[in-house]
Amino acid sequence: MDDLNASLCALPVDLRAIVLSHVEHVKTRQILALSSTFREAFSRPGALPRTYDLEGVAGDDIADHLVRLLDDDRVRSLEKERALELIGVHKNRLCEYACGRNFGVLKWARSELGLPWAPYPPEPVSDDVLVLRVLRETWPRLKRYWRVDAGPEEWHGVTMDRGRVVKLELIEMGLNGAVPAEIGRLSALRKLHLGFNQLTSVPAEIGQLTALAELSLRFNQLTSLPAEIWQLTSLEGLDLSDNQLTSVPAEIGQLISLERLYLSENHLTSLPAGIGQLTALRELGLHNNQLTSLPAEIGQLGSLERLYVSGNQLTSVPAEFGQLASLRFLWLDDNQLTTLPAAIRELRAAGCQVDLDAGVNDGSVNALARVDLGYIDARARATKAAPAAGVFGLSRDAHAP
DSSP, rough: HHHHHHHHHOHHHHHHHHHHHHHHEEEEHHHHHHHHHHHHHSSSTTSSSSSSOOOOOHHHOHHHHHHHHHHHHHHHHHHHHHHHHHHGGGGGGHHHTTTTOOOHOOHHHHHHSSOTTTSSSSSOHHHHHHHHHHHHHSSSGGGSSSOSSOOGGGGGEEEEEEEEEEEEEOOSSSOEEEEOOGGGGGGTEEEEEOOOOOOEEEOOOGGOOTTTOOEEEEEEESSOOGGGGGGGGGGGGEOOOOSSSOOOOOOGGTTTTTOOOOOOOOOOOOOOOOGGGGGOOEEEESSOOSSSOOOGGGGGGGOOOOOEEEOOOOOOOOOGGGGOOTOEEEOSSSSOSOOOOHHHHHHHHOEEEEEETTTTOOOTTTTOOOOHHHHHHHHHHHHHHHHHEEETTTTTGGGOO
């Protein structure tokens, strides 16, 4: 192998191209071993072999190697007959091989070469439908709900408009592991709800969903989020509650259209000052974390109507709360508060219903008797549970049949 490499490298590039263009079979292991030499030679027209020989390669390595070799614009620009010759005996399984490995190769094989992909019908389909099929293969539990003999527009949780997927609501459907990167190709998607599953990661490609208005990932096993998620400036609702997040980056302030943000039931110990840039925010759920303080910048949220901060470790709240002129409901119970700034009393006087633990001094004469002060009425108590029941008009009852 070393002698072959040395011999090829010693040849001029043009001569290398001529030699390789006359090779009938190129073994994959040789291509990988000599990748730099072959890549340089293949840059010349006509330098591709007649067919790829995968002898000596077994199992998933066949799919990995073949898809890697076909991930080349020069290969995908070949005439159909020539491309099929190059692919060789594996053409009937190429779609299967490319699924989850390389969407570009999958699209080329299915749409341009017309290669079969069992068990799906042979007719051409849009990129969105190809993405849905990738999801179905990646998450086998979907096969229970997405039947091949039914069109994607009839699949549970899928809403299509003029051939584009605009809503994907896969709630409590047993999905696990990583969200496939292909989901970023659903560029018309406006609502994505993946709650009540066992998802562990979200791909950077989610940042390509520029039309997305609602994103719910609640009740999963996420420990972090890609930075690209903070580029979704069309988002109006974001639910990340009931995960294992330990921090929120300052970039959250870029979500300037956000009206509803739920971060409850995580492991947050602090919030970035950038949260004060979310001036369109009307609801903010932070209950049952490990917050020891809140940034003064929360006072800049002039549109905020509901603030849930119960079940944390707060010993004080910022006086800037008094600037929340739109606030109607404030939950501060189950913290470590003993006194509160006069701003809280002023909020209550302005009509905001405040939930405090008994014994917390807010400066009122009857500070020890919160019920007598009417801080919470029956309606407010019922409203308090709203984020736990569901967001964006969806509850857990909207799961798969």
